[in-house]
Amino acid sequence: MASDTTNGTRTIKITGKEAMLKNKSYFKTSTGDEAGCAPKKGVVTSKIKGKVYYTAWSMDVKFEGENVVRHMDLMTHNHASMPGNTPTWPYLDEMAVSKEEGPCKDDIKKEKEACKEFTPHKADGPSPCPPDGKPSTKDEADAYADKTAAKECLRARRCQLSPYAPTGKQPGCCPGQTGHHVVEAGSFYNVGRGGSNSTAIEGTANYNADKAPCICVEGCNQYHGTHGLMHTYQSTAALNSGATTQALPLEGGKQTSVVSLTYKQAKTFGVDAVGKSFPESKCEPACLEAQLDAYHNKQGIDDSTQCRSIATGYKGDEAEKAANAAVVARSSRLAAASASAPSGR
Structure with missing residues (x-):
């Protein structure tokens, strides 16, 4: 070529x-x-x-x-x-x-094989998504997470990041899922994640949370389901990183005083959280990093870019222990269900 x-x-x-x-x-x-x-x-x-x-x-x-x-x-x-x-x-x-x-060779092949009977790989093929709507409670979020994790196609497709707000024919999450930014959207603003009250940190003005890469998770907020797991793992890693309060320049000439870390650190915390939250997906870390860099680097954000440290949801060492227990419990349920019924894609 x-x-x-x-x-x-x-x-x-x-x-x-x-x-x-x-x-x-x-x-x-x-x-x-x-x-x-x-x-x-x-x-x-x-x-x-x-x-x-x-x-x-x-x-x-x-x-x-x-x-x-x-x-x-x-x-x-x-x-x-x-x-x-x-x-x-x-x-x-x-x-x-x-x-x-x-870096994405194995994940691409895995998704293609697991999803070959589903759209878009099969013309007029069905969707692999469960028919449920978005969960509104913790129990509903956990149940929906079990359903998606039980499907080989959706386990594999988890490794394919997608925009938070897909446009046109861009891929997106199942109707019952939500997109979670693997590098937290709030990382690039003094407050919030890009609304009218937010000001971009210097050098990150081109970032757009709607277009940034997300992983598909279950749970309507930062406390429920696998959405909550991602927040717990990322937030705890940020809290334990030793990051300190610094004055960061903002677009427009002002400054903000925030706990800061680098994009590389935030990226590492997010990629690690994917591995911990979704062990059955076996996403290749280098592939996740490549997808994240493909978007963020294009916006002028590189490994040395200073970001705001984000810590939301249940966080801290005890919260991470609880998250680990939840992951083990889900894996046990999946293994038991797989042993008692024919596996499905």
Whole structure:
């Protein structure tokens, strides 16, 4: 695919070849595992063998005034317009032949196999989602979490992050789930998460909570179900991080005094929380990080960006012990149900 580069650098070459640039360069043809004659073809763009654009790039290195893309940065597939077909895929290029490289390779294959009988992989296929509406109590949230975790497809799909507020044909959560920001949305504001009373921390003005990557969870607030588990694990990690109060500059020239940590720390806490909350999903941490970086890096946020530390929901060491017990209990229920009934996707 690299030999199909279009609109690369003109004056700077690497080993005699042009380099790819942010929002400018693309590959003419996306190939591999095409939808063939299926009428829908690409789920979002209705294309096969469409263009390929990068969705992440270096924040530090620029050629000819544009950010340079890197090996294994995320990219679209069968692109026709923004967004391209979703989910986006890591850049494998020559190594795609052997399928041995790329941070999301295993999670992509796992989801594709587990969900092959469901939409969007099967034309006119059913949804894998349970029919229930959003839970309103703790017991309802726990019951819905059991139902989703019992389905192989939804366990695998948990590893695919999606926007908090999907638009068009972007993927989203089941009707009974809610999106939880793996890097807390409030991290980038002095207060709140982007409302009229919020001011962005300097360097994060392009962040949009509705477009930021989320994991699908169960529970209508930060205390219930798996939603509560994520908050407990992330908040406890933040509290135990040793983060201190600092004066951070805000967009517009003012300052705010908040407990602060870096985006890298917040990202690590979120990824770790996914592993603890959803052990059956077995999400690859490097794949989660790649998806998070693909969005946040594009907004000018990198590992060193200072953020507000967020601690909400049940938090602290005792709360984490209770969360651990809840995860073990759910895993035991799932194992018992699996042993007594045929497994379903």
